[in-house]
Amino acid sequence: MAKIPMLNPIVEMDGDEMTRILWQQIKDELICPFVELNTEYYDLGLRHRDETDDQVTVDAALATQRLGVAVKCATITPNAQRVEEYNLKQMWKSPNATIRAILDGTVFRAPIITSNIAPAVRFWEKPITIARHAYGDVYKASEMAIPGAGRVELVYTAENGETERKLVHEFKGAGLIQGMHNTDASIRAFAHSCFRYALETKQDLWFSTKDTISKTYDQTFKLIFQEIYDRDYKADFEKNGIEYFYTLIDDAVARVIRSKGGFIWALKNYDGDVMSDMVSTAFGSLAMMTSVLVSPSGVYEFEAAHGTVTRHYYRYLKGEETSTNPMATIFAWTGALNKRGELDGNEALCAFAAKLEAACMAAVEEGCVTGDLAALIGPTAKKLTSIEFLRNVRARLEN
Ligand code: NAP
Ligand code: MG
Secondary structure, eight states: OOOBOOSSOEEEEEOOHHHHHHHHHHIIIIITTTBOOOEEEEEOSHHHHHHTTTHHHHHHHHHHHHHSEEEEOOOOOOOHHHHHHTTOSSOOOOHHHHHHHHHOOEEEEEEOOOTTSOOSSTTOOSOEEEEEEOSSGGGGOEEEEEOSSEEEEEEEEOTTSOEEEEEEEEESSOEEEEEOOOOHHHHHHHHHHHHHHHHHHTOEEEEEOOTTTOTTHHHHHHHHHHHHIIIIIHHHHHHHTOOEEEOOHHHHHHHHHHSOOOEEEEEOHHHHHHHHHHHHHHHSOGGGEEEEEEOTTSOEEEEESSOOOHHHHHHHHTTOOOOOOOHHHHHHHHHHHHHHHHHHTOHHHHHHHHHHHHHHHHHHHTTEEOHHHHHHHOTTOEEOOHHHHHHHHHHHHHO
């Protein structure tokens, strides 16, 4: 059978540890036998990031802006222990943070749902997609321990030198303060990404913050979303029969639990961080969670939501066959190939991506799974190693 051609390349960002091993195996077993794979390759493995002074991460992000679609393998975010382990020149920043700073936008995370893994919340029938704002707030905050009694103020100095002050607290003893920020530009980009993604996937969009307590900060998020919705998206939402719905975060949490799923839940940076772990765990496993960064300019970067699975890698290095779940990484590939196909009008490529996903789902639904899912499914499951799972899926694809 002739391989499916790709008219334009996608950006391929290789990564680290166990996911780097899976990356190559997925390409060898499931993609290259069927597709004339066309990628611009960037090695974001920690060693190569160090050799290039992390320039490779910047180049990969710029290539993503140029080509429009990227697929990324999980990568190590160095800490002190990694600096020693890899003898690094410095503690490089998180590649995801570097890429997000260049592309801007929103991270959408959705669970892969199968019939034989029941969500912990029995009402949930469809995926809940978390849309996490990926800029600012507590992730870019300045913090200070206050040693003793004294006054803390916020001071804004305008370019013309005028200042505005606001009392934070009159301390009577030791304490803590934190100063965080966001920008209107980033909040607007977040809103546009969410509205576009809702239209593209034809799902309702929910957004929640704590605007009753945070009357300037969270309230501004709410007002910007409403303004952009009314001006740019309301008509299209109505035409597509979907709705935009704002509610206080406490109310949203209660409604999410009672819902059937099937919507996008937009959240500020911290809320999205926490809620995506809660939602993914309730749906079964981090290894069954897809993740895509959508920039306001409409560029897509697909990845798995989990990390490099270090514990399995160390076992792999000792010569053990591991049973690491490749589903989320395969779905990162299918997401990217499908998006490339859509943009290029390459129906065969889109159809291949759909078939590969269906083959993976069939394997899992018949209980042919890696160890993490075998534990969830119970005694009917047949536990496979990673490579056995990939070959099982390949056999299904070939049929
Ligand atoms: P992790 O790689 O997500 O793994 C944590 C644990 O979750 C694993 O030990 C494993 O549990 C389970 N797990 C995760 N993915 C799995 C899969 N595909 N199949 C089976 N089990 C899976 O998180 P981590 O150990 O905290 O981080 C490892 C490295 O990844 C760190 O250097 C971190 O910086 C990096 N990281 C990268 C990204 C990214 O690139 N997007 C995200 C997060 C973390 P058991 O050991 O119990 O089987
Ligand atoms: Mg988290």
